[in-house]
Amino acid sequence: MRKVGHELVALIPISKPSITDLEIRYVSDAVKSGWVSSLGPYIESFEKAFARFCDCKYALATSNGTTGLHLALEALRIGPGDEVIVPDLTFVATANAVSYTGATPIMVDIERDSLCIDSAAIRQAISPRTKAIIPVHLYGHPADMEPLKRIAAEYKLAVIEDAAEAHGAEYRGRRVGGLADCGVFSFYGNKIITTGEGGMLTTNDQSLYLRAKSLRDHAMSPDKRYWHEERGFNYRMTNMQAALGMAQLERIDELQSHRTQVVSWYREHIRTSPSIRLNYVAPWARSAYWMVCLEVDWFNEVRRSAFMNELRQRGIDSRPYFYPVSSMPMYKPAIAPVAAQKSAIGTNLPSYRELTEADVAWICKNVNELLAAIAPA
Numbered sequence: 255m256r257k258v259g260h261e262l263v264a265l266i267p268i269s270k271p272s273i274t275d276l277e278i279r280y281v282s283d284a285v286k287s288g289w290v291s292s293l294g295p296y297i298e299s300f301e302k303a304f305a306r307f308c309d310c311k312y313a314l315a316t317s318n319g320t321t322g323l324h325l326a327l328e329a330l331r332i333g334p335g336d337e338v339i340v341p342d343l344t345f346v347a348t349a350n351a352v353s354y355t356g357a358t359p360i361m362v363d364i365e366r367d368s369l370c371i372d373s374a375a376i377r378q379a380i381s382p383r384t385k386a387i388i389p390v391h392l393y394g395h396p397a398d399m400e401p402l403k404r405i406a407a408e409y410k411l412a413v414i415e416d417a418a419e420a421h422g423a424e425y426r427g428r429r430v431g432g433l434a435d436c437g438v439f440s441f442y443g444n445k446i447i448t449t450g451e452g453g454m455l456t457t458n459d460q461s462l463y464l465r466a467k468s469l470r471d472h473a474m475s476p477d478k479r480y481w482h483e484e485r486g487f488n489y490r491m492t493n494m495q496a497a498l499g500m501a502q503l504e505r506i507d508e509l510q511s512h513r514t515q516v517v518s519w520y521r522e523h524i525r526t527s528p529s530i531r532l533n534y535v536a537p538w539a540r541s542a543y544w545m546v547c548l549e550v551d552w553f554n555e556v557r558r559s560a561f562m563n564e565l566r567q568r569g570i571d572s573r574p575y576f577y578p579v580s581s582m583p584m585y586k587p588a589i590a591p592v593a594a595q596k597s598a599i600g601t602n603l604p605s606y607r608e609l610t611e612a613d614v615a616w617i618c619k620n621v622n623e624l625l626a627a628i629a630p631a
């Protein structure tokens with residue numbers, strides 16, 4: 255809570271879902287219909303519409319983005335003894351999903367501008383055990399897919415796009431999710447669109463789709479009920495979640511253009527300089543702007559914490575960039591200096607549907623004041 259005059263006003267959060275009457279109507283319809291589990295008409299319509307949205311042939315709804323990634327890796331038959339290359343700066347789920355299969359995630363460095371996986375670093379990390387690469391479209395900005403796909407073709411590696419943060423982002427005019435063997439999206443509450451918890455696997459490969467679909471439902475035999483040829487999973491989405499997702503997907507253009515608008519308000523109001531930067535966007539990219547990214551070169555973890563605490567005192571929430579996955583206790587250290595540096599200097603600022611230009615201007619005024627106050631001489 256923050257105090258404005260005598261009034262207590264709620265903290266401006268980093269993000270919150272945008273729920274309208276449409277979402278309420280679809281979810282009520284799903285609940286009232288009795289189809290509350292993973293059978294029901296919203297699942298198929300959500301999958302079909304999402305495939306169309308990504309210019310993909312197939313889409314498969316999952317219980318969340320993490321299970322979507324795990325399912326993709328299992329469908330590609332990645333397992334013990336294999337290595338999968340992932341960027342060091344990402345949400346931990348990317349690496350965890352690899353480790354669930356028994357394979358080893360190999361963390362590599364990122365590009366300074368896009369914050370996405372660096373192809374030169376991928377090349378250096380390839381070993382005879384390497385089976386796949388998972389580029390992450392971090393904070394909504396697409397990874398540079400062309401050089402990465404050339405390496406993948408050369409070494410016969412599978413490529414899974416972790417598009418959990420990038421619904422609608424474009425790489426050279428094409429939507430993410432259909433740029434490689436498969437893509438995985440998340441519909442967690444703070445993602446670009448939400449189903450509460452949920453995920454989606456997208457692909458143009460029919461056999462990959464069919465295998466993932468079977469594994470999602472315990473690999474039950476299609477002709478012999480309750481007979482299972484292999485060990486599968488229950489990674490299904492419910493009809494209620496798909497109903498929420500369907501409403502969100504119908505509104506995605508509106509949500510997306512508001513996100514773009516919010517970023518342009520930030521660009522207008524934050525005093526940037528070569529050492530204080532907002533989201534980078536490559537000339538070949540259209541970012542989905544999942545998060546507003548503020549990088550300050552003279553930040554370190556201590557200065558950044560001081561900045562974030564002060565901001566919170568003034569009623570504005572923020573969050574630090576992810577920690578490098580390779581710095582966490584369950585994984586091996588890696589040499590990824592750019593990921594380490596970016597991780598220490600980046601913060602994310604609020605962006606959600608109800609934010610107005612006045613809100614953003616007020617956030618920026620506080621950011622400008624604080625940065626001026628704590629800047630080193």
Ligand SMILES: *Cc1c(COP(=O)(O)O)cnc(C)c1O
Pocket residue numbers: 318319320321344345347348390416418419439440441442451452453
């Ligand atoms: C959110 C996220 C995931 C996982 O999605 P969940 O739906 O939370 O399981 C995976 N990768 C990245 C990059 C994410 O941001």
